Amino acid sequence: MNVSNKVILFNPRAVSNLNYRIPNSILQIAASIEGKYDWVIVDGNCEKDPWLKIKTYLETGEFAFFGSTVMPGPQLKQAIPITKKIREQFPTVTNVWGGYFASNQYKVAMGSPYVDFVINGPGDHAFPALLDALTNNKPYEFIPNLIYKTPDGEIIKTTKETLVDQNTLPDLPYAKLNQFYPIKSYLKPTHLGRQTIAYHSSLGCPFTCSFCAVVPIYEARWKGKSAKTVYKDIKFIKDNYGGDAIEFHDNNFFVSEKRTVEFSKLIKSENMTWWGEGRIDTVDKYKDESLKIMRESGCKMIFLGAESGNDEILKEVDKGGKQTGEQIKAFAARMKKFDIIPEYSFVLGFPGPDDETVMRRIDEEIAFIKTIKEINPATEIIIYLYSPVPTEGSDLYKKIIEAGFSFPQTLEDWLAPSWENFDLRKNPLTPWLTPEMVDKIKNFETVIHAQFPTSTDPKVTPFQRKVMKALSAFRYNSGIYKFPYELKALQKFWLRYRQPELEGFATENDV
Numbered sequence: 001m002n003v004s005n006k007v008i009l010f011n012p013r014a015v016s017n018l019n020y021r022i023p024n025s026i027l028q029i030a031a032s033i034e035g036k037y038d039w040v041i042v043d044g045n046c047e048k049d050p051w052l053k054i055k056t057y058l059e060t061g062e063f064a065f066f067g068s069t070v071m072p073g074p075q076l077k078q079a080i081p082i083t084k085k086i087r088e089q090f091p092t093v094t095n096v097w098g099g100y101f102a103s104n105q106y107k108v109a110m111g112s113p114y115v116d117f118v119i120n121g122p123g124d125h126a127f128p129a130l131l132d133a134l135t136n137n138k139p140y141e142f143i144p145n146l147i148y149k150t151p152d153g154e155i156i157k158t159t160k161e162t163l164v165d166q167n168t169l170p171d172l173p174y175a176k177l178n179q180f181y182p183i184k185s186y187l188k189p190t191h192l193g194r195q196t197i198a199y200h201s202s203l204g205c206p207f208t209c210s211f212c213a214v215v216p217i218y219e220a221r222w223k224g225k226s227a228k229t230v231y232k233d234i235k236f237i238k239d240n241y242g243g244d245a246i247e248f249h250d251n252n253f254f255v256s257e258k259r260t261v262e263f264s265k266l267i268k269s270e271n272m273t274w275w276g277e278g279r280i281d282t283v284d285k286y287k288d289e290s291l292k293i294m295r296e297s298g299c300k301m302i303f304l305g306a307e308s309g310n311d312e313i314l315k316e317v318d319k320g321g322k323q324t325g326e327q328i329k330a331f332a333a334r335m336k337k338f339d340i341i342p343e344y345s346f347v348l349g350f351p352g353p354d355d356e357t358v359m360r361r362i363d364e365e366i367a368f369i370k371t372i373k374e375i376n377p378a379t380e381i382i383i384y385l386y387s388p389v390p391t392e393g394s395d396l397y398k399k400i401i402e403a404g405f406s407f408p409q410t411l412e413d414w415l416a417p418s419w420e421n422f423d424l425r426k427n428p429l430t431p432w433l434t435p436e437m438v439d440k441i442k443n444f445e446t447v448i449h450a451q452f453p454t455s456t457d458p459k460v461t462p463f464q465r466k467v468m469k470a471l472s473a474f475r476y477n478s479g480i481y482k483f484p485y486e487l488k489a490l491q492k493f494w495l496r497y498r499q500p501e502l503e504g505f506a507t508e509n510d511v
């Protein structure tokens with residue numbers, strides 16, 4: 001073990017309260033170097049001042065590497081200033097970034113003087129290989145999934161590694177993580193259960209929707225752990241740290257009906273409740289028997305990218321597969337029969353030929369969403385404003401560039417408040433959306449969440465639901481969504497209302 005080549009693995013703060021989950025990104029990276037390099041974890045979600053912790057480690061002089069996971073949004077607020085300070089105060093330390101922001105926005109990351117390497121996509125092999133090359137003075141230019149800078153500043157992307165068999169990956173070092181942060185503190189009470197486990201059982205997605213940040217990295221590739229491996233890991237956490245519910249954080253958990261059914265049969269006797277993300281057209285191919293087994297095994301809700309009820313738009317954004325507006329409606333009805341709650345996410349505000357078309361399409365989506373609620377009132381509705389991701393080569397990306405959209409050119413620019421909200425998919429900064437369009441979408445969002453408060457926020461009482469439904473009924477039925485301040489105020493101050501898309505499922509003690 002290299003005593004002076006220790007590694008700090010950092011998970012920048014991603015939540016504004018104590019509602020954080022097991023940091024699977026850096027935990028999987030820790031697993032990749034376990035036994036080869038000594039590592040420590042600093043979880044920004046659990047630290048009042050993560051810089052102080054990191055600085056204390058670095059002052060020992062034993063740490064040569066700083067690895068940070070970076071997704072867009074609030075995580076940038078810690079990842080950027082801390083990496084910068086390390087360069088200034090500990091210039092011999094090598095800074096390595098990984099994760100969705102680093103991989104997709106590698107030009108701006110590598111364009112900075114303080115990010116030395118980016119791991120492009122999975123780091124299970126690339127990261128230990130990079131540390132080995134740097135520690136033993138070997139070439140790193142041929143390590144797949146790596147982005148580096150030449151001495152004259154040219155940014156080079158190496159080839160992409162085929163996705164490794166996820167069952168060959170080393171076990172996640174939960175016992176060691178527990179020494180840094182008690183695993184129990186990561187198991188939160190949510191609408192799924194008293195102790196919710198966050199688990200990631202597959203990488204990538206077989207589809208290429210051009211609004212999704214997963215696509216540039218995984219390019220329609222998907223690899224999942226076997227049902228047996230997933231069950232073994234969940235059982236290990238449950239037996240050692242507790243857990244009565246599971247959030248599968250996969251981008252697409254339900255790719256394989258066979259794997260899903262096998263897992264359902266294995267987990268059934270554990271009396272756990274579980275949730276995951278999938279596609280409507282994929283799960284709709286499942287046999288009734290499979291959906292029945294899933295429900296009986298505890299599958300309570302599935303996050304599904306509906307995106308749009310407009311088949312033209314689904315085509316324009318390469319949703320692919322066979323998904324249609326009619327299928328989205330029929331699937332909501334089918335899910336009702338099996339008592340599995342469909343959590344439909346819609347993306348509004350895609351570019352169009354002219355303002356009239358964009359506004360008409362917004363009105364049509366609103367009407368479509370209301371139809372879904374008539375078909376299955378239990379359907380959870382998540383509304384995102386389209387926030388571009390660099391799916392270079394896609395028609396959508398061409399359109400947004402022609403429309404004058406561009407990403408910030410420096411990391412510091414990404415810290416501008418407007419861009420943080422951009423990442424939260426709540427303030428698009430997209431030239432084709434007028435303030436009137438954004439207001440209509442956001443006001444409708446307020447009204448529908450008053451009419452049908454999410455079942456995922458355990459803080460909202462049955463009495464509050466009744467009152468909000470009554471107060472918002474006129475607006476919802478008449479379509480008058482303008483200036484819904486009375487509803488906004490009640491949601492903020494009376495309900496302390498929280499939709500799941502911002503920071504994950506709410507817990508009882510969210511502030």
Ligand code: B12
Nearest residue numbers: 014024025067068069073074098099100122123213251504
């Ligand atoms: C868990 C999660 C969260 C958690 C926070 C987790 C945390 N870090 O504490 C919560 C719920 C708070 C969250 C919120 C948001 N999230 Co989020 N989140 C995820 C999710 C579901 C799982 C991440 C994970 O654990 N993956 C498991 C690990 C094993 O996979 P991985 O991260 O890809 O890691 C591998 C590689 O990337 C690489 N790697 C990753 N990190 C590092 C670090 C180093 C040093 C190295 C060497 C390698 C490396 O190696 C790893 C192993 O192979 C991902 C989707 C996904 N399935 O990954 C979305 C995802 C990252 N989130 C996303 C977004 C947009 C958000 C939000 C901005 C959404 C919103 N509207 O608000 C918010 C804002 C966050 C915030 N408040 O900061 C998007 C990012 C899209 C983009 N544009 O890049 C994703 C991809 C979802 C999606 N499909 O669009 N998120």
